[in-house]
Amino acid sequence: xxxxxxxxSWVICKSGTSVKIECRSLDFQxxxxxxxxxxxxxxxxxxxxxxxxxxxxxxxxxxxDKFLINHASLTLSTLTVTSAHPEDSSFYxxxxxxxxxxxxxxxxxxxxxxxx
Amino acid sequence: xxxxxxxxxxxxxxxxRISILNCDYTNSMFDYFxxxxxxxxxxxxxxxxxxxxxxxxxxxxxxVFLNKSAKHLSLHIVPSQPGDSAVYFxxxxxxxxxxxxxxxxxxxxxx
Numbered sequence: 489x490x491x492x493x494x495x496x497s498w499v500i501c502k503s504g505t506s507v508k509i510e511c512r513s514l515d516f517q518x519x520x521x522x523x524x525x526x527x528x529x530x531x532x533x534x535x536x537x538x539x540x541x542x543x544x545x546x547x548x549x550x551x552x553d554k555f556l557i558n559h560a561s562l563t564l565s566t567l568t569v570t571s572a573h574p575e576d577s578s579f580y581x582x583x584x585x586x587x588x589x590x591x592x593x594x595x596x597x598x599x600x601x602x603x604x
Numbered sequence: 605x606x607x608x609x610x611x612x613x614x615x616x617x618x619x620x621r622i623s624i625l626n627c628d629y630t631n632s633m634f635d636y637f638x639x640x641x642x643x644x645x646x647x648x649x650x651x652x653x654x655x656x657x658x659x660x661x662x663x664x665x666x667x668v669f670l671n672k673s674a675k676h677l678s679l680h681i682v683p684s685q686p687g688d689s690a691v692y693f694x695x696x697x698x699x700x701x702x703x704x705x706x707x708x709x710x711x712x713x714x715x
């Protein structure tokens with residue numbers, strides 16, 4: 489149980505285009521979903537927290553107009569990287585928590601984004 | 605400002621021996637700590653957790669120790685197996701929806 493999927497697993501896009509990444513909890517309803525970013529050999533950095541039906545809460549330094557998060561249902565959250573640039577190339581990981589407080593989060597397999 | 609630190613970027617251990625991974629934190633208000641295991645190009649997998657009101661939690665080959673006065677926690681894996689080779693992250697929570705991750709330690713278990 490507690491499986492989280494992400495789609496796509498990798499994507500290559502041209503600079504200036506937008507990319508949407510989906511995160512789904514497959515066998516549970518997620519009270520909260522989280523989006524992280526990981527640079528090579530670095531820690532996971534929380535970008536934003538989203539609750540179903542409400543606006544996402546972004547961490548300091550994360551541009552909310554660039555990284556659009558939609559949490560349409562208790563099993564689906566999407567991250568859209570708008571007007572992507574090469575510096576947005578990274579490994580994006582989502583997680584989902586079935587309960588509050590969200591101590592134990594279940595992570596998706598991640599999405600490798602490369603912007604050329 | 606790195607609130608959760610893993611000062612050893614890598615650790616190499618012989619199969620069958622004990623692996624000890626360490627994590628230090630600065631915020632005494634953290635009340636829950638977790639360890640995750642991660643393979644390249646995959647999401648982290650939850651391993652074991654501990655509440656700040658406890659000093660030890662054990663699950664099979666994995667034991668986590670918490671020393672609140674030293675703001676230090678450690679993960680013991682015994683006996684270590686080659687399949688344990690991965691990057692291990694410790695994380696801390698402030699009873700909110702956030703997890704703050706350490707920088708990770710790459711464990712290699714050799715035969």
